[in-house]
Amino acid sequence: MSYATLQRGISYFIRDYGYIAFVKTSIGNLVLGDPISCTKNTNTLIINYLKHYPNSHFFYISSHTKLFLDSLQFNTHKLGDEHSIHLPTFQGTWSTHKSLRSGYNKFSKSAIFFESTLEKETIKQIHSLEKQWILSKDHKSNISFMIRPFTDYSEQDCRYFFSYTHNELAAVLRLTPTYNQSNDYYCDAFFSNPELKSIKDYMMLSTINLLRTEGAKNLNLGLSPFSKIPINKHTTLTETLFRLIYLTNFPKFGYRGINVYQNKFHGVKESKFMSTRHAFTVPLLWKTWCLMSTYNLYVNATDGPAFIPFFLQ
Numbered sequence: 001m002s003y004a005t006l007q008r009g010i011s012y013f014i015r016d017y018g019y020i021a022f023v024k025t026s027i028g029n030l031v032l033g034d035p036i037s038c039t040k041n042t043n044t045l046i047i048n049y050l051k052h053y054p055n056s057h058f059f060y061i062s063s064h065t066k067l068f069l070d071s072l073q074f075n076t077h078k079l080g081d082e083h084s085i086h087l088p089t090f091q092g093t094w095s096t097h098k099s100l101r102s103g104y105n106k107f108s109k110s111a112i113f114f115e116s117t118l119e120k121e122t123i124k125q126i127h128s129l130e131k132q133w134i135l136s137k138d139h140k141s142n143i144s145f146m147i148r149p150f151t152d153y154s155e156q157d158c159r160y161f162f163s164y165t166h167n168e169l170a171a172v173l174r175l176t177p178t179y180n181q182s183n184d185y186y187c188d189a190f191f192s193n194p195e196l197k198s199i200k201d202y203m204m205l206s207t208i209n210l211l212r213t214e215g216a217k218n219l220n221l222g223l224s225p226f227s228k229i230p231i232n233k234h235t236t237l238t239e240t241l242f243r244l245i246y247l248t249n250f251p252k253f254g255y256r257g258i259n260v261y262q263n264k265f266h267g268v269k270e271s272k273f274m275s276t277r278h279a280f281t282v283p284l285l286w287k288t289w290c291l292m293s294t295y296n297l298y299v300n301a302t303d304g305p306a307f308i309p310f311f312l313q
Contacts, residue, residue: 005032007148013049017041020049027287028055034065043068057276057284060223069275077238077281081228081269083221083262087212090265092205100264103201111165111199113206117154122162125169126150129193136194138252150174150189159185163192163203170196171203175219182217200261223272227259238281 005012005021010032013020018037022029035045046068050056058069059079066076094101116122130150150172154160157179163171171192175185192199211219226246229239246255278284 005036013045013052015045015048018045020045022053022056025287027284028057029053030287031056031058031061033060034062039064046072055277057274057278059274061273061275063271063273066273066275074275074277075236075238075279075281076273076275077236077242078229079242079272079274080223080225082223082272083265083267083269085208085219085221085265085267087208087216087219090208090212092208097264097266100201100205103198104205106198107163107165107196107202111163111170111202113161113163113203115159115161115210118152118160122169123152126152126172129169129172130191133191133194138249138254148176148188161203161207163199163206165193165196165199169193170199173203173207175207178218178220183214184216184218184220185211186220187222201264204265221262221265221267224255224259224262225253226255228269238285241282241285 005019009023010021011024011029013022018035018041020031020035021033022031035042035049037045042065046065050072058065058074061069070076091097092100092104118126155176157177159175161173161175162169172190173187174189176188178184178186190200190203192203208219226242229235229243229246231240231243235243245251249255276284
């Protein structure tokens with residue numbers, strides 16, 4: 001998430017021991033993720049930030065930040081589960097990942113997979129592929145508040161993977177570094193030819209196999225929004241709304257499709273949350289959705305980089 005904070009339109013609260021990234025809106029600041037600092041300084045950073053910006057809402061936070069905000073009388077709601085793959089133990093065989101292996105085999109002989117930087121001619125092909133991809137989705141416009149825009153230039157330390165079939169671009173995947181000791185990566189942009197249903201499996205398994213040979217430890221697949229929201233006596237009204245959004249797919253986003261695909265990898269799940277002092281969150285959620293629909297997927301080099309990653313729209 002630290003990489004996602006360095007983007008266009010974001011403001012910062014900075015101290016010597018870390019910073020908090022946020023977007024200013026008419027209903028308060030929308031904070032992106034956990035504070036960027038070592039764990040022992042996180043609580044202090046939040047307290048100092050709230051002294052300056054008390055009307056703030058935290059999105060995509062971990063359990064540690066959630067618990068501290070709970071102690072400050074914030075109202076916390078589960079956003080969904082973030083999936084990640086532990087690469088050293090991942091097998092990807094017929095016995096462990098039948099669906100994934102089946103999809104991979106459909107293209108293992110006819111497709112090619114490689115890593116490269118973004119070139120001018122490739123960008124044209126990516127734009128064409130993106131148009132096909134977005135037209136196949138429930139949402140007919142690109143979303144960037146919850147997915148980091150795909151820039152038309154190679155971003156620092158990001159890695160780009162491509163699959164071609166019959167000399168045509170079939171899939172594009174961008175990995176963002178997490179800058180931790182394990183040399184992990186985050187899938188934060190992935191789209192493919194909608195007519196080639198299994199090309200995603202070929203692309204992902206090829207990428208996973210490459211990362212395993214390099215010694216990487218984890219591949220984060222991103223957030224499955226509004227999935228596995230518990231419905232019990234402790235469920236908040238907002239979480240009930242999230243559950244309804246997931247079940248009815250309104251506003252349209254393809255929530256179930258994301259969850260179903262991520263579950264193919266049988267990865268590790270970590271809950272992510274939003275936290276606000278507001279008891280009634282509908283205006284906040286509506287404002288957030290409007291922000292999600294604001295920008296285009298592509299950002300020109302002159303614009304600079306744009307916000308939170310949801311994987312696999």
